[in-house]
Amino acid sequence: MAGVHVTTTINNDPVEYVCPADESLMDVLRDRLGLMGVKEGCGTGDCGACSITLDGQLVCSCLVLGAEVEGRAITTIEGMADGQKLHPLQEQFINNAALQCGICTPGFLIAAKALLDENPDPTETEIRYALAGNLCRCTGYDKIVKAVQAAAKDLRK
């Protein structure tokens, strides 16, 4: 299959790659660009572990083709911290013990950031519904919700 040439922006950096037309963006990010913070849990859009934002919108990168992001702006977990300074969500996930195995954590952080960017003061119910596209099997979600609440408070300061 002939490759498709793509020029795009990832975590504010200009990026170019060539990928087969049927390759998912998740595979491009992981296997071609080494952005392995994007996790594969299912490959069918059901677990949210590969969550990224595309022009600010939360998507599962396994459901996007690498070939269709020409000229778009992508954010992955690798772009969340500002140099050495962790994002308040990252800080609060650690402070609140909101991760155990950690495989779902990047996806949760991306989804939580997408929520707080739109709604800086969400209710617990709003948080639970905003994160319903991300599966976590370790925590029972309790500490994740608390971490998002704490980070939202930090960000409002």
Place this chain on the structure above:
Amino acid sequence: MNDPKYTGQEFKVIGSRVKRPDGIDKVTGRARYGADMNAPGQLVALMLRSPHAHARIKKIDISKAEKLPGVKAVITAADLPDLTDGNAGLFDTLENSMARDRALYDGHAVAGVAAIDKSTAKKALKLIKVTYEKLPHVTDVDEALEDNAPIIQPRYATEGQHGNLINKGEFGQGDIDQGFAEADVIVERSYKTGQTHQGYIEPHACLASVSPDGTGELWVTTQGHYSYRSTCAQLLGMDIAKLKVTSSEIGGGFGGKTHVWMEPIALALSRKANRPVKMVMSREEVFKASGPTCSTSMEIKIGAKKDGTIVAARAECRYMNGAFPGMWGTLGGMTAFACYSIPNNKAIGVNVLCNRPKVAAYRAPSAPMMAFGVESTIDQLSKELGMDPVELRLKNVAREGTQAPYGPVWGPIGIEPTLEAVRDHPHMKAKLGKNQGRGVACGFWFNIGGQTCSDLNIGSDGTVNLTVGTIDVGGARASLAMIAAEELGITYDDVKVNIGDTSSLGHNDTTEGSRGTFSSGMATIFAARKAVEVLKERAAKMWQIPVESVIWEGGSARATGQEHSNLPPLTLKDIAKKAGSTGGPIAGHHEATVEGAGVSFASHIVDVEVDPETGKTQILRYTVVQDAGKAIHPDYVEGQFQGAAAQGIGWALNEEYIYGKDGRLQNAGFLDYRMPVCSDLPSIDTKILEIPNPGHPYGIRGVGETSIVPPLGAIGNAVSNAVGVRMYQVPMSPPRILQALDEATV
């Protein structure tokens, strides 16, 4: 509980809520899991799997696949000679990793391919031609024991019993016939539970590299890299010492990563191709071809006196083991009545084969099903007796001195305190509305020790490397660093814990049975105490006094006796700095088959609301009370309680393998196998009790598993109290609840 023998220990680090050492890596995407490692020149491997539940493999033609450009190796069972030397369990593992004469379940591997990329490997799979002869199949545990059922594994069939019945584990005491004769009230019911999957978010993944000189390396997501090493080495005829297995970060296991699945095939492909091979299961493959838990079918009978004294209990539960035998029924039989003191009891766990994947452990394996039956029956008994269900449980509760149904006499145990905490919890007094109900249930699980070794090395600046051989599934590195810091009298930040690969430490058993932090914690305590002995010797040398005059206190060596009163204490850092001139590196090592594991009990409260229109059950409120012995890091103890309860809730309400009449799995994906999401659950409240385990210096018990045991029964009891129908089958999915409501109104 207030016995000074067990309580009153003062801790500096244990019990605090420090930040986990792997936190930053995991929130920045830097942590490396099974699929996150690559090697120069690596190939991509894929597996061809049987589309049939049961079929004879008449022929496999790989010639076209082998000729496809870019394909570097194709293997079938013909490439995997039987090197198991009569070891039946090992042969099962070999046959499960690649079908030999027959495919035994939908998804059973029949061939593996390694190619230069994924698309080439996919094309190659299509070029492999397998000629199957379909055979009759059976996927239901009760149907598997019918007279005309196909025999799954003739090599395990025993004369005089059904060919799919492997064995029975029987436990108990007293004379149950006499016990039931004495009973005023007897409740006898049948129950079924569906097959569930651990549902770890990270699929099985590995990177295998085998060299023609017989050495090899395996990077893999696993709960037990030593066990993976020995299994793979034996199956492939390699020397154990020459296969180095490194455990990646593990993206959840819950028992499902205690056994090898496709790893021997990845190694065999690498050996044949003489290239590194990366193999990652798809989610569909994880559901079809890893190791879910048993489905079950059971009868429970419990009899009591009018005053609520339970005088007899009997349980018989058939555990569907999949296509290969396990010990699942046996474990279930041991756990059935462990929460109670019943003079006459018998529990029988039966192991049965079916055309489903080989069952693996799933968090307190076999206990949740049996507890569903027992706790539902006890609740019905309480109604017949007109007694409060918590009081009925307390009246018959097991205590220190009670003999467990499987033999041992209990030491100090936590079931009574957890029930008392439930009885007194504000949750029990909260008001309920229409179609809402509350349920309570108890659970028991073991804790094991096993082979463990740890290495503790003190650096020249006084910071400490602790190397352990048990996998960190849920935050163990934090807990182990805390233990080392506690023993040495240094800060948590001065300890760096490393999970060693198989070439850096001796054998360590798998992280299972809630043993990781318990066993490695024990090895860490004794390794640290040995290091302290060395530190004292070095201090004595530095002071030029006899070592007998040196004590270790608060992280420093102190000289005792009036003649040494002018010597200021030497800190660990002071001594470490001089190590080079006082005898070299300072270290402590400990290896043991760890004993002293304590058992663990939990009691749960749940409120539900059932929608009579749709049959959907919403969890309104949930409280977990569990005995932790001593909580090392309370955040992660709570996390274990909450995660286990959430898994139990999914099992109770939604999760189940659904097989068609064709014997094929119909819901091998997260969309159709629906695990709880964030909006399905309320906050899960936790209460940690600390009834110290006398077998551990700090009183620690394993905490990881027990809280998956009560939810099924607790939710069944709550549903019954909400809408007046008793559910005899798990999951209590909306269609089943609607059916029960319909039948109740007829």
